[in-house]
Amino acid sequence: MIREIFNSIMGEGKYIGRRFIFIRFAGCPLNCLYCDEEHKKHVNLVEQYPSSGKFEKQNLESEEDIIKAVNKLKTPDLFSVSFTGGEPLLYHKEIKEISKILKNLGYRTFLESNGIFPERVFHFDIASIDIKLKDHFKNIGEEEYKKIYKNELKTIKKFYNMGTDVYAKIVITKDSKINDLVEISKDLSDIGDVMLCIQPATPINNIQPPSQKTLFKIMEACGEHLKDNVMLTLQIHKILNIL
Ligand SMILES: C[S@@+](CC[C@H](N)C(=O)[O-])C[C@H]1O[C@@H](n2cnc3c(N)ncnc32)[C@H](O)[C@@H]1O
Ligand SMILES: Nc1nc2[nH]cc(C(=O)O)c2c(=O)[nH]1
Numbered sequence: 357m358i359r360e361i362f363n364s365i366m367g368e369g370k371y372i373g374r375r376f377i378f379i380r381f382a383g384c385p386l387n388c389l390y391c392d393e394e395h396k397k398h399v400n401l402v403e404q405y406p407s408s409g410k411f412e413k414q415n416l417e418s419e420e421d422i423i424k425a426v427n428k429l430k431t432p433d434l435f436s437v438s439f440t441g442g443e444p445l446l447y448h449k450e451i452k453e454i455s456k457i458l459k460n461l462g463y464r465t466f467l468e469s470n471g472i473f474p475e476r477v478f479h480f481d482i483a484s485i486d487i488k489l490k491d492h493f494k495n496i497g498e499e500e501y502k503k504i505y506k507n508e509l510k511t512i513k514k515f516y517n518m519g520t521d522v523y524a525k526i527v528i529t530k531d532s533k534i535n536d537l538v539e540i541s542k543d544l545s546d547i548g549d550v551m552l553c554i555q556p557a558t559p560i561n562n563i564q565p566p567s568q569k570t571l572f573k574i575m576e577a578c579g580e581h582l583k584d585n586v587m588l589t590l591q592i593h594k595i596l597n598i599l
C-alpha cells in the first residue's frame with residue numbers, strides 16, 4: 357500500500373513552500389505522460405529523519421506503524437500531512453481511518469489526487485485535485501477523457517460543497533490547448549471560489565513546458581472566468597533538489 361513517508365517542503369500548488377509530511381501510496385489507474393513518480397512498487401520506505409533524504413524499510417502494515425512514522429518525522433514548522441501517490445484514493449478506506457487518527461492528534465490533512473473517484477471523497481482539510489488534459493495521455497479516446505474530466509469536476513464540487521479548502525491544479529505542456537483551459541476555467545468558476553494552479557510541466561521524457569509568452573496568455577485567458585483565482589506554480593522541490 358505505501359511507497360514512502362518523508363518530510364519535505366511542499367513543491368506544488370496553493371501551499372507551495374509550506375513544510376509537509378508526505379505519505380505516498382503505491383499504484384495509479386492513470387498513466388500521465390509527464391508523471392514524475394515511480395509509484396508502482398509497495399516498498400514501505402520511511403525517511404530516517406526529517407529532510408535526510410535517506411530511507412529505511414519499515415513495517416507499515418498497521419495504522420499504528422504509519423502514525424508512529426509520521427510522528428517521528430514531525431518538525432516544528434510542519435503545516436500538514438499529504439496523502440499522495442500514485443493515486444491515494446485507491447486506498448480510501450485505509451486513509452479514512454489514518455486521517456481520522458491524525459486529525460485527533462492535531463494534524464492538518466491534505467489530499468493530492470487525480471480526482472477520478474468522486475464516490476470515494478471524504479473529509480480532508482485541504483484537497484488539491486489535478487485536472488488532466490487530453491495531451492497528458494497517449495491517444496486517449498474522447499469518451500474516456502470526458503469521463504475522467506467529469507469525475508474530476510464532480511470531486512472538486514463535492515469537496516467545495518463540504519467546505520473543504522479545495523483547489524485545482526493543471527500541468528501545462530507545450531501541447532496544451534488554451535481553449536481547453538478556458539473551458540475548464542469556466543466550469544471551475546461555475547462551482548465557486550476555486551483557485552486554479554497552472555503548473556508548467558517539469559521536462560521529463562519528451563514532455564516540455566510551454567513558452568513564457570504562452571504561460572502569460574494562458575493565465576490571462578483563465579482569468580477571464582476565474583478573475584484572480586489563477587496562480588502559476590513551479591515544482592520548487594525540483595529547483596531545490598529536495599524530495
Ligand atoms: C505524482 S501525482 C500523485 C497524486 C495524483 N495521482 C495526481 O496526479 O495529482 C502528484 C502531482 O505531481 C505533479 N507532477 C507530476 N509530474 C510532474 C511534472 N513532470 N511536472 C509538473 N508536475 C508534475 C502533478 O501535478 C500531480 O498532481
Ligand atoms: N516536495 C514535494 N512536493 C510535492 N507536492 C506534491 C508532490 C507529489 O508527488 O504528490 C510532491 C513531492 O513529491 N515533493
Ligand code: SF4
Nearest residue numbers: 384387388391442470
Ligand atoms: S494520476 Fe498522478 S500518479 Fe497517476 S500517472 Fe498521473 S500524475 Fe502520476
Ligand SMILES: [Mg+2]
Nearest residue numbers: 392393440599
Ligand atoms: Mg512528487
